[in-house]
Amino acid sequence: xxxxxxxxxxxxxxxxxxxxxxxxxxxxxxxxKVTCVLGDNGAGKSTFIKILAGVHQHDEGExxxxxxxxxxxxxxxxxxxxxxxxxxxLAMVPLMSVWRNFFLGSExxxxxxxxxxxxxxxxxxxxxAEMAKMGIDIRDTEQxxxxxxxxxxxxxxxxxxxxxxxxxxxxxxxxxxxxxRQSGVVxxxxxxxxxxxxxxxxxxxxxxxxxxVGDRFLILNRGESMGNFAKSEITQSELTQxxxxxxxxxxxxxxxxxAMARD
Numbered sequence: 359x360x361x362x363x364x365x366x367x368x369x370x371x372x373x374x375x376x377x378x379x380x381x382x383x384x385x386x387x388x389x390x391k392v393t394c395v396l397g398d399n400g401a402g403k404s405t406f407i408k409i410l411a412g413v414h415q416h417d418e419g420e421x422x423x424x425x426x427x428x429x430x431x432x433x434x435x436x437x438x439x440x441x442x443x444x445x446x447x448l449a450m451v452p453l454m455s456v457w458r459n460f461f462l463g464s465e466x467x468x469x470x471x472x473x474x475x476x477x478x479x480x481x482x483x484x485x486x487a488e489m490a491k492m493g494i495d496i497r498d499t500e501q502x503x504x505x506x507x508x509x510x511x512x513x514x515x516x517x518x519x520x521x522x523x524x525x526x527x528x529x530x531x532x533x534x535x536x537x538x539r540q541s542g543v544v545x546x547x548x549x550x551x552x553x554x555x556x557x558x559x560x561x562x563x564x565x566x567x568x569x570x571v572g573d574r575f576l577i578l579n580r581g582e583s584m585g586n587f588a589k590s591e592i593t594q595s596e597l598t599q600x601x602x603x604x605x606x607x608x609x610x611x612x613x614x615x616x617a618m619a620r621d
Contacts, residue, residue, distance in 0.1 A: 363386035363387060363557075364387055364389045364423070364526060364557040365387040365422065365423055365441075365526050365559075366386045366387075366422040367384055367385050367419065367420070367422075368384050369382050369383070369419040370382075370383040370416045370418070370420075371417050371418035371419050372414060372416055378580075378581045378582070379402060379405040380409070380416075380581050380582075381581055381582050382419075382583055383402075383419070383576070383582075384586055385576040387559055388557055388573070389525070389556065390552050390553065390555050390556070391557060392548060392560055392571050392573050393557070393558070393559050393574045393575075393576065394561075394569075394574070394575045394576070395561045395562075395576045396563065396564075396568055396576070396578070396597070398579075398601070398602075399563070401578040403530075403578060406561070406578065407530055409421070410436070410443070410559070411436050411443040412435050412441070415430070423439060423440075423526075424525075440523060440524055440525030440526060442522070442526070443528040443530065444515045444516060444519060444527065444530065444532065445530045446532075449462075450503050450514070451503070452504030453502050454502065454503060455501065455502060456485060456498075456500070456502075456506070456514060457478075457481050457499040459518075460484075460488070460517070461485070461518075462518075464522070465477070466480045466481055484521070485499050485517075489513060489517045491517070492516065492547055493546065493550055496510075507540055507543075508535060509541070509543035509544045509547075512532050512544045513543070513547050516529070516547050516551055519551075520551060520554055524556055525556065525557060526557045526558075526559065527558050528561065529558065530561045531561055531562055532548075533562065534562070534563070534564075545567060545570065545571050548571050563601075565597045565598045566594070568597070569589075569594040569597060573589055574587065575587050577600050579601075584600050585600055
């Protein structure tokens with residue numbers, strides 16, 4: 359692993375007329391490390407993802423990938439450069455098998471063009487082996503992906519991104535709709551992806567999920583950065599305070615204590 363960031367953002371901004379979607383956002387992502395981006399609804403996390411994934415372009419600042427300044431015109435362009443985004447909806451077909459969802463049109467083939475066909479045994483073996491590397495034991499890759507748990511479906515998407523050569527993996531709120539046990543499973547997969555050498559960007563509104571796996575933390579509030587910290591520079595409690603607005607959280611605690619005292 360190198361200490362040189364695979365991805366760097368310096369004072370990134372995005373505006374829609376007079377509306378500030380993002381302003382002054384700076385962070386970095388290292389190979390083999392997890393950068394967590396935290397914020398409540400409306401904090402700017404979606405805009406942040408879309409700039410990285412090529413859906414939108416930034417209006418100011420510097421976006422560097424492996425030291426080279428980039429500006430993507432499409433998600434395909436970002437993907438070709440090694441930036442893979444796994445969104446909440448996962449872009450999967452529930453009735454389609456696990457192995458078909460793993461490849462989604464990029465299946466290995468036999469024969470020579472124009473007579474080619476999908477090499478099903480090879481595709482199934484690759485899907486099973488790649489998920490096993492992430493610590494995922496899928497008994498039957500023919501089973502519909504919709505029969506998997508939420509955490510297992512996330513694992514398929516993560517393993518797919520790793521297999522197809524992602525350098526940076528963006529995970530959009532992967533634990534938001536999951537229970538405690540399944541959230542723990544996904545957090546383990548996040549750590550495994552980092553161990554495989556990817557730079558991971560974990561988008562979440564939950565500091566309790568971010569802190570155990572994160573190496574760096576970017577906190578967004580209404581489109582602006584509230585701080586960009588290495589793990590050694592901030593505690594989980596301080597992270598929660600910053601994300602919640604600090605003084606606003608203290609005021610709420612005082613109001614709750616006062617309400618309970620009146621009862």
